Structures are given as C-alpha cells and as structure tokens.
Amino acid sequence: MIACKRVYDTASPQDGRRILVDRLWPRRVRKEALAHDDWLPALAPSADLRKAFGHSPERFGEFRDAYRRELAAHPEHWWPLLEPAGRGTLTLLYAAKDERHNNAVVLAEFLEDELERQAPGSSPPCYAGEVGQT
Template sequence: MAVTCRRLHDEPGPDEGTLVLVDRLWPRGLRKADAGFDEWAKTVAPSTELRRWYGHDPERWTEFRRRYRTELDEPERAGALDHLRALAHRGPLTLLTASHEVGISHAAYLAELLNG
C-alpha cells in the first residue's frame, strides 16, 4: 500500500491516486464546487473533544495518538478506517487535511496506520 498525506490547500503531486479528505469539519475558504478530492471521510476524524484537547501541541502528540487509536476502535470509525484500507489496496491513496501541521496531524497518523 502507498498511503500519503498532504495539506488540502497545497498543489497536488503526480500519482496521488484517490484523494480523501479526512477532516471532520469542512475547510474554511473552500467551495464544494472547488473541492478537488474524491471522498470526504469525516467519520474517521478524531472527536471534537480530542481535537480540541490536542490543539496540534507537539508535546501532546504521543498521548493524542494513543487516545485517537482508542477512538478508531469505535464501530463507526473502525468501518471508516476499513474503507480507507480498502481504497489503499486498490492503489495510491492520499489523505487530505486542512491542518497547517500535517506531520503531527491525525492524517499523518492514519497514513502511518494504513501503511503498517
């Protein structure tokens, strides 16, 4: 599997495959007509409570990953994660996020999980 992630607002690269937005909230400043991705998998995103607690604080990254992994075991999120896994088995998959800190975002952690 080849799963990558990038910021939604960045220019797409070559051979990104299926593009999936993995944020719970619709990105500010983006019209749906200009979205440019294949799917919106908002159910795989962290809960509002976890997202607010984390706040992309690098010191909380390890604990965020632990808590988010627990959330991903919930049935609805587990199903969404399985769907992403199925997409990744079909070909390249790029997870998109509006986060400014992609390297410490839930999208990065999802890519890590999906890549095994």
C-alpha cells in the first residue's frame, strides 16, 4: 500500500516506511525532528517543472503528465520503492499545503501503476512511449 502524508502531520506506526519525496527540505522542520526513513530528492519533479506548476490546481493535469514522463525516464530513482510498497505500507512525505495536487500524489499513482504492471500474469513493463518525452 502507498500512502501520502504531509511532513507536518504526526507520524504513526501505520505509516510503515516513510520517505520524503520533495527536492527541498521542508521549512520549519529540523532534520533530526522528522520521523523518516529516507529522503529521496531525486524522485521529486525537476526544478523547472516544479516552478512551472507553482502548486496551481489548474495546472495539475499538465504537471501530472510531465512529472510521469520524468519518472518514466529515470526508473533508477523509484525502482527501489516497489519492493517495500508491495510488501507493506510505504508513506510518501511531502510539504505542500494542497493534499490533492502535489508531487507525492502523482508519484503514488505512478508507483501503484508500476506495481500493477509487474503483478503476476502481467507482461514486462515497456517504457517505449514514455522515456525521453520530458
């Protein structure tokens, strides 16, 4: 299971493995105070994409598509998360105020799609139409 949670919300044992997926460290949070297992800034959208999105819900669809293309082009960044997500709870931590329109939501959807692609009985994933379209 993959969940998303703001870094400012209280950690819970049900969170499982907690991964910060923002490129920038969250404001007003000391590194030693955040309950997290890892920080993977390479998983975050590029600086250009993040700035173009500007956390505007109106641009979220465009942001989602562009971010998914960035993710598809770099499986080495997200591949290690599939195994823990498939065997337990993986919580993606983010700092954005908007709980529905942020990079963690897109990443969670992307990872869930990848888990489904790799489920028993599925054919091997193909990124031919996705890679290099950033």
